[in-house]
Amino acid sequence: MKKVTIADVAQHAGVSKSTVSQYLNQRFDYMGEQTKARIEEAIAALEYSPNIVARSLKQKSTTTIGVIVANILHVFSTHVIRAIEDVCNEHNFHVIICNADDQPEKEKKYIEMLRAKQVDGIIAVPTGGNVALYQDLVKKNFPIVFMDRLIHGVEIDTVLLDNEKASFLAVEALVKQGYSQIAMISPFLDPNITPREERINGYKKALEQHQIPLEERYIVPSAISEMQESIGRMMQLPNPPNAIIAVNDRVLKQVLTYVKNQQMRIPEEIAVIGIDDVPYADIFSPSLTTVAQPAFKMGEKAANLLFEKMQNKERSNQAQIYRFEPELIARESC
Amino acid sequence: MKKVTIADVAQHAGVSKSTVSQYLNQRFDYMGEQTKARIEEAIAALEYSPNIVARSLKQKSTTTIGVIVANILHVFSTHVIRAIEDVCNEHNFHVIICNADDQPEKEKKYIEMLRAKQVDGIIAVPTGGNVALYQDLVKKNFPIVFMDRLIHGVEIDTVLLDNEKASFLAVEALVKQGYSQIAMISPFLDPNITPREERINGYKKALEQHQIPLEERYIVPSAISEMQESIGRMMQLPNPPNAIIAVNDRVLKQVLTYVKNQQMRIPEEIAVIGIDDVPYADIFSPSLTTVAQPAFKMGEKAANLLFEKMQNKERSNQAQIYRFEPELIARESC
DNA sequence: CTGAAAGCGCTTACAG
DNA sequence: CTGAAAGCGCTTACAG
Numbered sequence: 273m274k275k276v277t278i279a280d281v282a283q284h285a286g287v288s289k290s291t292v293s294q295y296l297n298q299r300f301d302y303m304g305e306q307t308k309a310r311i312e313e314a315i316a317a318l319e320y321s322p323n324i325v326a327r328s329l330k331q332k333s334t335t336t337i338g339v340i341v342a343n344i345l346h347v348f349s350t351h352v353i354r355a356i357e358d359v360c361n362e363h364n365f366h367v368i369i370c371n372a373d374d375q376p377e378k379e380k381k382y383i384e385m386l387r388a389k390q391v392d393g394i395i396a397v398p399t400g401g402n403v404a405l406y407q408d409l410v411k412k413n414f415p416i417v418f419m420d421r422l423i424h425g426v427e428i429d430t431v432l433l434d435n436e437k438a439s440f441l442a443v444e445a446l447v448k449q450g451y452s453q454i455a456m457i458s459p460f461l462d463p464n465i466t467p468r469e470e471r472i473n474g475y476k477k478a479l480e481q482h483q484i485p486l487e488e489r490y491i492v493p494s495a496i497s498e499m500q501e502s503i504g505r506m507m508q509l510p511n512p513p514n515a516i517i518a519v520n521d522r523v524l525k526q527v528l529t530y531v532k533n534q535q536m537r538i539p540e541e542i543a544v545i546g547i548d549d550v551p552y553a554d555i556f557s558p559s560l561t562t563v564a565q566p567a568f569k570m571g572e573k574a575a576n577l578l579f580e581k582m583q584n585k586e587r588s589n590q591a592q593i594y595r596f597e598p599e600l601i602a603r604e605s606c
Numbered sequence: 607m608k609k610v611t612i613a614d615v616a617q618h619a620g621v622s623k624s625t626v627s628q629y630l631n632q633r634f635d636y637m638g639e640q641t642k643a644r645i646e647e648a649i650a651a652l653e654y655s656p657n658i659v660a661r662s663l664k665q666k667s668t669t670t671i672g673v674i675v676a677n678i679l680h681v682f683s684t685h686v687i688r689a690i691e692d693v694c695n696e697h698n699f700h701v702i703i704c705n706a707d708d709q710p711e712k713e714k715k716y717i718e719m720l721r722a723k724q725v726d727g728i729i730a731v732p733t734g735g736n737v738a739l740y741q742d743l744v745k746k747n748f749p750i751v752f753m754d755r756l757i758h759g760v761e762i763d764t765v766l767l768d769n770e771k772a773s774f775l776a777v778e779a780l781v782k783q784g785y786s787q788i789a790m791i792s793p794f795l796d797p798n799i800t801p802r803e804e805r806i807n808g809y810k811k812a813l814e815q816h817q818i819p820l821e822e823r824y825i826v827p828s829a830i831s832e833m834q835e836s837i838g839r840m841m842q843l844p845n846p847p848n849a850i851i852a853v854n855d856r857v858l859k860q861v862l863t864y865v866k867n868q869q870m871r872i873p874e875e876i877a878v879i880g881i882d883d884v885p886y887a888d889i890f891s892p893s894l895t896t897v898a899q900p901a902f903k904m905g906e907k908a909a910n911l912l913f914e915k916m917q918n919k920e921r922s923n924q925a926q927i928y929r930f931e932p933e934l935i936a937r938e939s940c
Numbered sequence: 941c942t943g944a945a946a947g948c949g950c951t952t953a954c955a956g
Numbered sequence: 957c958t959g960a961a962a963g964c965g966c967t968t969a970c971a972g
Contacts, residue, residue: 275965277964277965277966278965278966278967279965279966287942287943288942288943288944289943289944289965289966289967290942290943290944290945290967290968291941291942291943293966293967293968294942294967294968296966296967297967302941302942303941303942304941304942307941307942321718321721321722322722322965322966323663323722323724323964323965323966324722324723324724324966325659325662325663325668325723325724325964325965325966326663326948326964326965326966326967327965327966327967328659328948328966329657329659329660329663329947329948329949329950329964329965329966329967330947330948330965330966330967330968331948331966331967332948334659334723336702336723343688344678344684344687344688344691345684345685345688350678350679350684351679353678353703354677354678354679354705357678357703357704357705358705361705364719366702366704366719366720366723367702367703368670368700368701368702368703369687369691369701369702369703370691370695370700371688371691371692371695384655385698385700386700387655388655388656388657388658389658389659389668389670389700390657390658390659525885525886525889528889529888529889532889532891550886551859551885551886552859552884552885552886552890554863555859555862555863555866555890556886556889556890557866557891609949611948611949611950612949612950612951613949613950621958621959622958622959622960623949623950623951623959623960624951624952624958624959624960624961625957625958625959627950627951627952628951628952628958630950630951631951636957636958637957637958638957638958641957641958656949656950657948657949657950658950659948659949659950660948660949660950660951660964661949661950661951662950662964663948663949663950663951663963663964663965663966664949664950664951664952664963664964665950665951665964666964
C-alpha cells in the first residue's frame, strides 16, 4: 500500500514535479490548459493527496496551533476551545489540545513539545509557573496569546473577563434586592489564578462603593474538599450572611450542596448568586441568578489575535490586555 | 532568530550529523563517552531542540492522532477527550480535536485533512455519512477506532455503551418503585445515531420483560426545540405516564424544564430518570436518579485500542465491538 | 510555459 | 566507534 507522491503524479501526467507543485499551489499563471487537465486527471486517477508534513518542513508552517488549558473538563475551557476550533477551521488550521492541570511541569513539557512539532502558535491558560519559558517565547517572537490569567512581567497579549466588573454586578444585584450581609466563597487564593483574586478585589470595592462595611469573615477561601465545613462555620457566626456570591461555577455547586443539606430556602433564607453561568441555572428551583462570561467570544478573540500575530510576524510593541464584559443574568435566586 | 538545527549541533560538537542523530535517538551502543559529553554540551549551549516535522517526514510517524467528536460542548465528548489525551500524553503523543457537528461533509474534510497531515491514527464518533471513506480507511489498513455509534457494514472496532442495558436499568428502577406508565423521551431518531435507537429498543424489551404493555404514545421523539410541546401533548393523554425516562442528558433538561413549568412534583406526580449522569444530579431537588455511562473508561479503551493498532500494523481480522456497562445511580427522583 | 536542481532538517543503512 | 551519502516528499528560485 505504498503512498502515492508528487513524483507519481508527475510521471502519470508526463510533467515534472515542479509543475505538479505549481498546480497544487494554484499558481496557474502560465500553465497550459492541457497540462492542467493532465495533472488533474492524474491526481484523480491516483487518488493523490499531498503530504502536508513534507510541505510543512519546506514552508515552515504546519497550519496547526496548540491550545493549553487547565482542564478540558471545565465548562469554560470547553467553550473557549470550541470557539478557537471554529476560527481555526475557517482558516484550515487544526488545533492540538493539552491539559496542563495547573502543573507547571506539565505545561513546560507541552510547550516544548508543541514547539518541537513546529506549531504556528499557541493559546494558553498559563499556570504562571514558567515565566522564564514565557519570556523566551516572546524573545523569539513566537506567536502566543494567553487567556483567563494575567502573568505579570511577561509581554503576552491576554484575553480575560473584567472580573472586578463581574463582582460589581453580583454585589449590585444583591444590594438592589436589599441584601447587605454579603459573603464571597472562593477556592484558595493563588496569585497566578487571576479570576479569583480580581473577583474578590472587585467584591471588596463594590461593597465600599455601596458603603457596606467589609466583614472579613464573610470571605471564605478554602479547598473545594473542605468547603462544606468552611461555609458551615461562616453560617454559625453570630451575624451570618444572608447572601452568598460563589466566585465560580465549582464553588456554586458547593454552596448549593450546603444549602440543600441545611434545607435552607433560596432566596428567603439565603440569597445566592454565581459568577459563571451554569447549564442548570434555568431548571434549578429557584432558577439561579448568575453573572455570565462570554467564553465563546473570548475564545474567538484569542484565536483572531493569534492569527494576526501569525500573519504579520513583526514584533508587536507591547502586550495588550483584552477585557470582556460580564453579563448579569437575573433569575430568581436573589 | 535562525533556528538551530542538527547541523549546528554537529559543528559545535565537532562530530557529524549522523552521530548527533544517534545521540538523539539514544543509540549509545558504540558511542564514546567524550563524544556523548561533547554533544550534550553542544545541545545545551545552543538550546537545540529537534524539529519533529523533519523527523516525522523520515520516520513516517507524527506521534499525533486525530479525534473527531460530534461536538466538544457535549459533556460526554469532554470526558472521552480527556481520557484519550491522558493516554496519549503517557505515550508522548498529541491529539488534534475536530468537531464534526454531525455533518458528513465536515467529517469528510477533517478525515482528509488529518490523513494529509499524516496523523498516526484517528478516533471518531462517526456521522455515518461517509461509508465509502470509512471503507477506504480500512482497506488501507489505517488505524482507526469508532466510538458511541455503530456503523454497519464497516469493519472498524467500536467502543460504546451497552445502551439496551441502560434502558433496562432505568425501566427496572422505575418498576421497582411501582411505576408502570413509563414514557421515553428522545430526540428524533436517526439510524446513524446508535444510542437513541438502542436505548429505545432496550426500553421496549424491558417493558416486555416486565410484562408491561407498550403504549406507543409514550414514546416521544421530537426535535429539542419542540420538545416542550411534545411532552405537553403526551401529558394530555387520557392515560398520561407517571414516569419518564430521558434518553440522554439534553432531553433530561427538557423534561425538567417541562416539569418545572407545570409545577409538578418529582417523584410524587411524575418520576424522572435520565440516561447519562449530569453534574447537577446531586444538588437538584429531589436529587436525580440517573444511569451513568463510564465515559472516561470508554475514551481510555478507545485510545488503548488505537495504540495497539498503531503498534502492530498487521490487519486485524474483523471488527470488534466493545460494550461498556452502564451503572444505575439511585437518587431520589423515582 | 515547464523542468532540473537545491534544499527544508532529520534518519538510516552502509562503509570503514 | 563515527561519517558520507542518500532519501523522506514537498517547494522554490532560476534557467531556458
